[in-house]
Amino acid sequence: MKKRLAGSAILALCTNAALAQTAVNIYGIADAGFVHESGGVASVNKLTSGVGSASRIGFRGTEDLGSGMSALFTLETGYRIDTGEVDAAGTIFNRQAFVGLKSRAGTLTLGRQYTPWHNALAQVADPFGTGFAGGAKNLFPDFGTNVRASNTVIYAAPAMAGFSADVAYSAGEQPGSNSAGRQFGASLGYAAGPLNLRLAYNNKNSDVAAATGVTAVSRSIGTNILLAANYDFKVLKAYFAYGIDKGFNSAPLGNSGTPFGGVKPTASTDGNEILVGLSAQLGTGTVLASVMRKDDKTSFNQDAHSWGLGYLYPLSKRTNLYAVYGAISNKNGAGYTVANNTEAGTGNRASNLGVRHTF
Template sequence: MKYVITAALALTAAAAQAQSHVQIYGVVDAGVLAEYGTPAGNTTGIGSGLASGSRLGFKGSEDLGSGLSAVFVLEGGYHVDTGAMGQGGLIFGRQAFVGLRGTFGTVTVGRQYSPYYQAIRDVADPFEDGMAGQATNLMAGNYRMDNSVVYATPRVAGWSAEVAYGAGEETDKLAVNDARKRQFSGMLSYTQGPLLVMLAHHHREDALLPDHVRHTALAARYTLGDVMGHVAVADNRGLAAERSRDVLLGVTWKNGPHRVLLSAIARNDRSAAQRDARQLGAGYLYGLSPRTDLYAAYGHIDNDNGAAFTVGNATDSGNGNAAVNLGLRHIF
């Protein structure tokens, strides 16, 4: 009898393992960061997460039957140079969500990347929002949405969409604006062969004022052999109805272990202040293996009429108008 019980338990465990999957993953990234034109002059130090934010994550899924699966992600950032936690000390400050996936698409709830940010990172930016040349030095990122519900459709005939709502969950005691901190974000995507196009929008209510900011971006990426071209145009509306427009042109060249990144971004401030800015970025990565690479990058911003944009990297907004990155990244 005990052999029958043992065999039954073994079969049950094997079935559970076949239906559930949990993966531990992460990034370890560190390097030398030199900044120029900072309030303290030129500085050099060790930085963490220059190309990609260092992180430790857990993600998994469980087959619930009839084509339905439960999915989750818990991902926290950390600083390699000090061992401190990232994202202001949050345990899972990068992502934390749970949801269901099926033939209808995917619905997730928690702290998640906005659809707008994914359009900038995955399509527009050759630097994929990392290193000194990253697009979000000038362009809005709208990175993560707390208290959010996200729905992503299946891809049909090359088309897909994603919409997100982030509850502000902040009570206005003066009853001036009950919508404070709410966010809405969405993206419409089309892919056909080497072409990928995304139209994205993000709307965020201000935390203090009865006002909002919004961004709309059209981004495209086209692959031709070893070369990938990037282009994006974004229209921005800030507080007090301030308006600006961003234009990005970029190139990614891949050949064996070599990857070269180039981009140019221009911001046109359409207000009377005319605080325009222009950024040039260049990067090089050498793959030591599929999971480990060496990288070098340079970014420089020209600010006009008191504009104060700075050159940052994947985990830091930067302090000066130019920067050089030299680093090593390992993905596991």
């Protein structure tokens, strides 16, 4: 009897130890392509890392804590496959770095994370997934802290009857002010059958708090509202997005210099964007296409139109070749450039030829 009790105790301890172990997965993307850019001050030919999806390596783990609760973490760094360097000097895990808890009540994560606004654009609205020369970055303000933010807490509610929701708060962490530099956002989604719909909001405070040797700066709040949708018609999938941007730094330009020479373009503080796109099977590959319009409602009236067309050819489930072209027509000195997932671009036309492998 004592031997059986001892054996049961050892088995229970081993089982609990096994349940408590963290399962860690290594994942990543290796993406490199030839990029030709024109229409700017000079034409550019280059080998670029992360044309369709930023090249990255990450570590993702979970631990079962029992009673339906688990701990989780993600650490993800970007790298340039063309040079072997990290894609942001002086950083590590610059893409994502968070830890959290998941239970039946939802998921709470803390660290550097994507904003709800960016996730709606990349996951729902854009057939190019905000990558390649045809992606939404060409006209939508998918740059800076609109994409991801540090010091962020995100709560994601459990999905129910097709509905999902999340809310995010990023602390500005400027001494002497609880509001300067802070950011918050939220999204509400619905997915059922062929329909995927999401409404997202972002609110950004770009004030600078007074400090020794630093003069306080007060700016208007920057806000972004995005309605994103896609619908799967089987023969093709249709995409739609409508964005509204208001306030300081709500719509930062990807290329903040003078890509077309002359007067430096002014980032819009009051405008909207619209995107209509599709993806469809053609042969063994997939055709991607989109058209976009930027309506700048400021006195500069710097409007723009953009279109993109691409073809992805799968060599396997994890590897594909791509060929993409994108073009922008700028009005009244607007400075929108054809971007890709990693770079803001230098002109109003660009083409991509490359290979992307996920692991």
